[in-house]
Amino acid sequence: MVKRLMFEKPLGMRDTLPFFYNQKSKARQQLSNAILSFGYSFMDTPIMEYHETVGKVSATLDQQLFKLLDQQGHTLVLRPDMTAPIARVAASQLKDAEFPLRLAYEGPVFRAQQTEGGKPAQFEQVGTELIGDHSSYGDAEVIALLVESLKQTGLDDFVITVGHIGYVKAFFTDLLGDDEDTIEYLLNYLYRKNYVGYREAVKELSVPNDKKDALLQLLALKGGEEIFESSRSLARNQACMQAVNELKQLYRLLEQYEVEKYIHFDLNLISHMDYYTGILFEGYAPNLGALLCNGGRYDTLLPSFQLSASATGFAIHLERLVEALNEQESDDGRIGVIVDDDSYGKGLKEAKHYREAGQAVLLQHVDQIPDLQAFKAELSETIDLTKGGGERDE
Numbered sequence: 001m002v003k004r005l006m007f008e009k010p011l012g013m014r015d016t017l018p019f020f021y022n023q024k025s026k027a028r029q030q031l032s033n034a035i036l037s038f039g040y041s042f043m044d045t046p047i048m049e050y051h052e053t054v055g056k057v058s059a060t061l062d063q064q065l066f067k068l069l070d071q072q073g074h075t076l077v078l079r080p081d082m083t084a085p086i087a088r089v090a091a092s093q094l095k096d097a098e099f100p101l102r103l104a105y106e107g108p109v110f111r112a113q114q115t116e117g118g119k120p121a122q123f124e125q126v127g128t129e130l131i132g133d134h135s136s137y138g139d140a141e142v143i144a145l146l147v148e149s150l151k152q153t154g155l156d157d158f159v160i161t162v163g164h165i166g167y168v169k170a171f172f173t174d175l176l177g178d179d180e181d182t183i184e185y186l187l188n189y190l191y192r193k194n195y196v197g198y199r200e201a202v203k204e205l206s207v208p209n210d211k212k213d214a215l216l217q218l219l220a221l222k223g224g225e226e227i228f229e230s231s232r233s234l235a236r237n238q239a240c241m242q243a244v245n246e247l248k249q250l251y252r253l254l255e256q257y258e259v260e261k262y263i264h265f266d267l268n269l270i271s272h273m274d275y276y277t278g279i280l281f282e283g284y285a286p287n288l289g290a291l292l293c294n295g296g297r298y299d300t301l302l303p304s305f306q307l308s309a310s311a312t313g314f315a316i317h318l319e320r321l322v323e324a325l326n327e328q329e330s331d332d333g334r335i336g337v338i339v340d341d342d343s344y345g346k347g348l349k350e351a352k353h354y355r356e357a358g359q360a361v362l363l364q365h366v367d368q369i370p371d372l373q374a375f376k377a378e379l380s381e382t383i384d385l386t387k388g389g390g391e392r393d394e
Helices: 018-037 051-057 083-091 136-152 165-176 180-191 195-203 209-220 227-234 238-257 318-325 344-356 372-377
Strands: 048-050 067-069 075-078 101-110 122-131 159-164 263-266 279-284 293-297 311-317 335-339 361-365 381-384
Touching: 018 101, 018 122, 018 136, 018 318, 048 051, 048 083, 051 075, 051 083, 083 101, 083 122, 083 311, 122 136, 122 318, 136 159, 136 238, 136 279, 136 293, 136 311, 159 165, 159 238, 165 180, 165 209, 165 238, 180 195, 195 209, 209 227, 227 238, 238 263, 238 279, 279 311, 311 318, 335 344, 335 372, 344 361
Parallel strands: 159 263, 335 361, 335 381
Antiparallel strands: 048 075, 067 075, 101 122, 122 311, 159 279, 279 293, 293 311
């Protein structure tokens, strides 16, 4: 019995065809150039990490980890993010390096999907980690670099939403005390941006009406710098006040970077990455339907690797960036040299000449081209050396 060929892919995986691959490569290079211009150094980490180290400290749910065993019986995971592996390196091989460290990365990460819903199980991230700078200047640099990186790819219509996890958590703690279950319950609604569900959940709480009103007023803390005054008025304790002051300082610095037009504030912002401790942010682009990028300050992750250092950074979802750019032009810059038996030698010389000049050249015998017009349409330029050809199409 002949085994039937299977064309299905594992759940959440997808093929990257030439056009999309080229667009990814172009966007990746543009992002890298912007990141390098800010003095960051690129590095890489293994695709597989130990579950006991990186797997456990990453913020990815355990059921989303791809696990496998090595020959010694150790549980490994395909890296679910890049931040935790780089934290491991910073705390080991780079622990004696001069701080702050400015590190950057590009590469695939893996998160298993339980159902088919268009969510990728493998996707590529490009990002940065600023390690050892605990100031607002570090937060501002990372956000400004994120804005500049996106602009370098040609994307201009996007927004970076900035929040502060310290404000939300201190606010809830003041109103709800040590009722961690209720706090987690409400935070989950905010994370999923289910504000209708949040309102209903607040109404059902067994707390005084003034506390319910305050919990509902939290939803209004969105907008530009005008929210600072209202967030200070709603602040319940010193931790909330400190968070607002950090946001104000951040905004003043972002104004100096001249990127404030891309910034929107939202004090309801919650991330699924539970290691964030202060400023956090998410990036959105029109018609994308999913996060374009995200990041923030994570001051407790590095201590998990016995390194007392704070850090902040961002990650850009490369495939989503390409979708947001929505470039329809399929011209990939290749030159086609079309030959027959008589012109083959001349074609080789012609192709060599252009390749030495840095051009991508496709040399093709005319007998193997089913549709000459369609073949030419895929190229930016063609040189027809066949009998009856002799023309140069651009």
